[in-house]
Amino acid sequence: MTGARFVILLATFTCMAAAPAWSDELIETPVSLPVSIGGTxxxxxxxxxxxxxAQGRLPIALITNGGAATATAGAGATTATYAHNARDMARRGWLAVVVIRRGFGNSEGPRPAPVACQATSFEAWASAAADDLQATLSAVSQRPDADASRMIVIGSETAGVAAVALSARNPRGLQGVVSISGGLQSESNCPMTDVLVDGYRTFGSTSRVPNLWIYSRSDKVFDPDLVNRLHTAFLDAGGDVKFVTFFHDGDVGTPVFSHATRAWYSQMDGFLRARNLPTWSIPDVKSVIDRLKIGDRIERENLQGSLLIYLSAPGEKAIAFSPTLQAAWIRPQNKVVAEPHLPVTYQTNSKSLDDARTGALAACQKAAQDCIIVMENFLWIGGER
Structure with missing residues (x-):
């Protein structure tokens, strides 16, 4: 065994494909949401x-569609695309709402005007997108299960721009904005960089809402030079932003937001904890360790690091545990196996909870036959040991 003897096995991530079957601790409700924009x-x-x-009023996490800037190219947008993100936010304690902006998918309203490389064109697009988000938050706030004093907005690509534009209005109750690979391109392929930078400078001059921006350094659409200029313009104008970049394979940063990565979730969780907003916590991690009856300080520390990975990862996910392997693992003198196997395995980012259970058990059962599922998503189901 290596020095870090207890490392939870991370099964290979599975990309989302067909509509997933999720665990029954969630309630999903498709709605045709009436909103008022400009008196209409x-x-x-x-x-x-x-x-x-869930009981009482829940904070609101609004997720909106990214991709194409106008419905001409992006009319196929649907809430199903972002349902997995909504489930992950709901499990963190939010009233999660996916909304498709005007002119996209099955939403009513005019299509957004094509974006040209003039400041007025960008301003009109950003204003209309922010109108949609603000009107949605206003409508959702009327629900008896919604807490309008605690709201966040999450978006990638064009939706990230829309979220930042909304933050410039400082709507009451908006506690944070998360923009992943946020940016916008002109449909006429004219140079858009300076227009974007000037627009973000304007946003920063009025925005007082905490922002979290996450980008990939391998993104060739919104490259590091442009992203750094956006960050500097927003920050120098007075905006509040935590700026994160990390490496990612591929020519675009959009996979950062995809369901196949936990990286942005981990950053978001820290952002939420810093503002006392709902998500999993370090005491949650310690509770799992206690339930597994891990007493050794070093082993607890090793396990804590691995559980941080599991909890920040996308669902559907599950943890499997073997009492036999744990007994051999915590007692080096036990010669049941020459070198003890890890007693815990997990699988995350699965198409369904059944797939997550199957994957975690299969990995565990390579070394033992008494493997059981002890955790599903954020729920401990292993009973008291």
């Missing part, structure tokens, strides 16, 4: 997700 009522395609045992 339109209905927007939306999906509301929350825990089935």
């Amino acid at each position: 009522t339109v209905r927007l395609e939306a999906l509301v997700v929350k825990k089935s045992d």
